[in-house]
Amino acid sequence: xxxxxxEQLDHFANHLGDMCGxxxxxxxxxxxxxLNADLSLAEQVIDEDTRIGEARKAAEEQAxxxxxxxxPVATDLRVVVSAIHAAEDLERMGKLALHVAxxxxxxxxxxxxxxxxxxxxxxMGRVAVxxxxxxxxxxxxxxxxxxxxxxxxxDEMDDLHRHLFxxxxxxxxxxxxxxxxxxTLLGRFYERFADHAVALARRVVFIVTGKxxxxx
Numbered sequence: 001x002x003x004x005x006x007e008q009l010d011h012f013a014n015h016l017g018d019m020c021g022x023x024x025x026x027x028x029x030x031x032x033x034x035l036n037a038d039l040s041l042a043e044q045v046i047d048e049d050t051r052i053g054e055a056r057k058a059a060e061e062q063a064x065x066x067x068x069x070x071x072p073v074a075t076d077l078r079v080v081v082s083a084i085h086a087a088e089d090l091e092r093m094g095k096l097a098l099h100v101a102x103x104x105x106x107x108x109x110x111x112x113x114x115x116x117x118x119x120x121x122x123x124m125g126r127v128a129v130x131x132x133x134x135x136x137x138x139x140x141x142x143x144x145x146x147x148x149x150x151x152x153x154x155d156e157m158d159d160l161h162r163h164l165f166x167x168x169x170x171x172x173x174x175x176x177x178x179x180x181x182x183x184t185l186l187g188r189f190y191e192r193f194a195d196h197a198v199a200l201a202r203r204v205v206f207i208v209t210g211k212x213x214x215x216x
Contacts, residue, residue: 006181009079009165012062013139016083019055019090020136024129026052026097027193031125033104034186039109052094055104067173071158078210083201086139089203090194093132096193103182107209114175120164124190129155131197138201142208151213157194159165 026045033042063084103112113121131153138147166189167173168180208211 003108008062008066009076012059012066012079012083015055015059016086016090017136017140019052019059019087019137020132022048022052023056023090023093023097023150024132024136026094026131027100027125028129030097030104031102031121032128034112035122035125037104037108039105039108040107042104042108043103045097046105049094049098052091055089056087061086063087077176078207082207086200086203089199091155093193093196096189096196099189100186103186107182112186114179115163116173116175117167117183120167121158121167121186121190123161124157124164124187127153128190128197130194131157131194134199135200138204144205144206144208147205148213150198150201154198161191 026048029041030045032038033045063080066080108216131150134146134150134153137143164183168183173180202213
């Protein structure tokens, strides 16, 4: 019985890892669509978003089944409860990639980004995808050192976000209000995507140690 239960938990972790891989791919495609004003690629992200929502529902169903049928305690209970929250984080990450893609579609055929900020978003996209792929490895391996690295890696996203605002607030910003609104929202999407990736890593630390990072 115990061995079968552990197999269910392992399957659950793999399901979340697969979800993390899916949102990484969604953000990678959404960023490429944004940078290249690629409507076809944006539409792919939009069309595939429902699969991420379905995966979140499946994860919740697995979690509730484990709670109802197995009555987990201690570490196992932390796994199940944290996994429910992780699935929510992952769905939100998918929605953030969706918002990026929808912004591209809304402005098509015009590019969303002025040349002045293209490099910033190229870097933000790179960091976002790297964080989510590292979070996927953390979910699959429960590697605490790797989980803690995400806290430091997220600093790069914060620096890029601050620089983006500095560019837009400059008296030399020539592009007006509408592009500034788009860019402000897009910057927030990437920042929140990274925050959720860090939250995933923190949940794994909690599963393994029983404490959230930063707790005394």
